[in-house]
Amino acid sequence: MDITSSDSELSSEIWEGGNKPLNASYGKLMMWFFLVSDALTFSGFIVSYGFSRFKNIDSWPIADEVFTHFPFLHGIDAPMYYVALMTFILIFSSVTMVLAVDAGHHMKKNKVAFYMFLTIIGGAVFVGSQAWEWKNFIKGEYGALETKGGQILQFVDGSSGERVSLASFALSISSQRTTHQKNTGIWFQNESSLPTFSLREVKEGFLKNPNLLIRGEKINDRGEKIVLSREQSTLKIEDAVNVVEGANLIHNEYGNRLFANFFFFITGFHGFHVFSGVVINIIIFFNVIIGTYEKRGHYEMVEKVGLYWHFVDLVWVFVFTFFYLV
Amino acid sequence: MEEGEHKLEIFRGLIKFKSNVQKIWGVLFVLSVITTVEVVLGILKPQPLLTMLFGMKILNWIFIILTILKAYYITWDFMHVRDERDSLKGSVVLPLIILIPYLAFILLLEADYIFNIMVDGFVSWNF
Numbered sequence: 001m002d003i004t005s006s007d008s009e010l011s012s013e014i015w016e017g018g019n020k021p022l023n024a025s026y027g028k029l030m031m032w033f034f035l036v037s038d039a040l041t042f043s044g045f046i047v048s049y050g051f052s053r054f055k056n057i058d059s060w061p062i063a064d065e066v067f068t069h070f071p072f073l074h075g076i077d078a079p080m081y082y083v084a085l086m087t088f089i090l091i092f093s094s095v096t097m098v099l100a101v102d103a104g105h106h107m108k109k110n111k112v113a114f115y116m117f118l119t120i121i122g123g124a125v126f127v128g129s130q131a132w133e134w135k136n137f138i139k140g141e142y143g144a145l146e147t148k149g150g151q152i153l154q155f156v157d158g159s160s161g162e163r164v165s166l167a168s169f170a171l172s173i174s175s176q177r178t179t180h181q182k183n184t185g186i187w188f189q190n191e192s193s194l195p196t197f198s199l200r201e202v203k204e205g206f207l208k209n210p211n212l213l214i215r216g217e218k219i220n221d222r223g224e225k226i227v228l229s230r231e232q233s234t235l236k237i238e239d240a241v242n243v244v245e246g247a248n249l250i251h252n253e254y255g256n257r258l259f260a261n262f263f264f265f266i267t268g269f270h271g272f273h274v275f276s277g278v279v280i281n282i283i284i285f286f287n288v289i290i291g292t293y294e295k296r297g298h299y300e301m302v303e304k305v306g307l308y309w310h311f312v313d314l315v316w317v318f319v320f321t322f323f324y325l326v
Numbered sequence: 327m328e329e330g331e332h333k334l335e336i337f338r339g340l341i342k343f344k345s346n347v348q349k350i351w352g353v354l355f356v357l358s359v360i361t362t363v364e365v366v367l368g369i370l371k372p373q374p375l376l377t378m379l380f381g382m383k384i385l386n387w388i389f390i391i392l393t394i395l396k397a398y399y400i401t402w403d404f405m406h407v408r409d410e411r412d413s414l415k416g417s418v419v420l421p422l423i424i425l426i427p428y429l430a431f432i433l434l435l436e437a438d439y440i441f442n443i444m445v446d447g448f449v450s451w452n453f
Contacts, residue, residue, distance in 0.1 A: 022414040032418050043426045047433050054437035055444075064368075084365040088358065095354045098404050102346050149450075223376070303406075310404045314397055321393040325368045326386045 031304045035311045038273075042315050045266050046322050052258045059217035061255035062225070063324050065163075069136045083324050086129045087316065090274075093122025094313040101306045104299025109288060112302060116285040119309065123278040130271045137263065140246030142166065143195070144253040145202060147239040151217055152255050156227055158211045166243070169212060170197040170205040195243040206237055217255050263323065270319055273312045280305050333408050336399075353403045360392050381438070 022029060053060050064079040071082070100115035143166035145153040155164045175198055180191045206212050214233035215225045228236055244251045252260035284305050293299045334343045336352065343349035367375070367385060375385040402408045407415055 021411075022417070023411045024414055029414075032414070036418055036421055039422055040425060043422075043429060047426075047430050050430065051433040051437040054434050055440045057438075057441055058445075080365060080368055084361065087361055091354065091357050091361070094400065094404055095350055098350045099347065101406075102350065105346075223371075307405055310400055313404075314400045317393055317396050317400065321364070321389050325364060325389045 025300060027300065027304055028307070031307050035307060038311065039315075042266075042269075042318070045262075045269065046318060049262045049266060049322060052256075052262065056256055056258070058219050059256060060219070061217075061259045062219075062223070066137070066254045066259075067133065067324065068141075069133075071132070080324055082129070082133070083320060086126055086133075087320050089122055089129070090126050090313050090316050093119045093126070094310050096122065097306045097309045101299070101303045104293070104302045107294070107299070109291065109294055112293075112299060113285065113288045116281060116288060116302070120278055120281050120285060123274055123281065123309075127271060127274050127278065130267060130274070133267070134264075137260070138246050138248065140244075140253045142253065143197070143243065143245045145199070145237065145240035146242040146244045146251060148241050149239075150257065151239075152244065152253060153214045153216060153236060153240060154225075154253075155206070156213050156215050158213045158230065161227070164212060166197050166202055166245070169209050170201045171208065173198070173201050173204065175200070195245045197243055199240060199243050202243055203237055203240070207234065266319060266323070270312070270315055273315065277305075277309050277312050281309065332406075336403065349403065353399050356399055357396055360396050364389060364392055 024032070067083060068077050068079050069082060070076065070078040096115045096118040100112050100119060103111035103115060142154065142163050144155070147153065155166070155169070156162065157164050179194050180189075182189065206214075210230065212233070213227050213230060214236050215227040216236070218226045220226050242251070244253045246253060247260040247263075249257075249261055249264065251257065254260065284301060287293065288299075288302070293301060332346045332349070334346065334349050335341065336343075336349070336356070341352065343352055367388065371385065375388065376383050378384075379387060401419075407418065
């Protein structure tokens, strides 16, 4: 008797949506499903980065040599310190986000608003830092030559083994070559700005300076770039067809151009996530302030954007590992 | 969710926090320690860890394991998966831990094959 009545009760619950196998609200569940699909998107990107890297395992750029800048420390070699700092900033903004969610559970409006504010600040600082990283990456540091096959030739000082910038040895030779403008051509095409030095200036400067050596993209057993001898270097420089300063989607002074493409694409996509996270956080922040969730009786919306925000942090943990550490 | 619904233990019950806020700071401490270890290892690059193991340097394996550990604490404690039902845990985590290693395995194996083709092939890639 008991069994039948509870059975019918249960089935009515099931058919009217009373059964909650996951015990989560609709909104939270949809946020989770979005995050799962987004996680798969990011893993697709990172795995394809891994694909390109394993394909060029003996010539991939060394991250420690690419990301060496720290704000206000000019000319000091600081590999990874800045990205480590960025990681800490993002983890800390994740912590303030959980604190906001926790304050929401206790219906403390002012505390939620305060922690949301800190989270927004942390996110904004992170996006700014990433923009600064991009600026340094695009601007470049030493400059390099590119061969017909797309290989990068970088210059090192033969005695100290330190990298040498093009500016320090390129000769100044006057030439007629100017940037092609739209209005001087027979067709409406122009070119982006010319590099600071012409190929001839770099070549002549290199030949004049017997101390300079060339290093290619290949890596030796100890994980360092192989430096050519002076004889090999003077032969190799004849292959050069372009001067490259900095990096964009087509040329990359740091080495394999795929490295720059993946850098722009993956950190850019992640940065876009952080940016949209900040925007959503700002909207929720104002909703908290005007008391929307106080009236609603719960702060679940803060929890949902919190999930998104932690996910952004989570992705950065992986980007940090695969782009900067490994 | 009420305060009582939070599970306040980490390290399989080795550490039990008094409140949810305390747990958050505790997890921050764990994450900071892991990140610091990663950065120090990344800068020092200790020589013994540079030997190869299963096609990758030991150091890289350490980085990946530490990263997955960090990911675990972020999802379990910051995203409150620890407090969710097993069914929700499973439907979120299982697709990822099945699909991602599978994708990585296939693509990295293929990349290694292409690398060998480029090394052994008759076409010069370096000109």
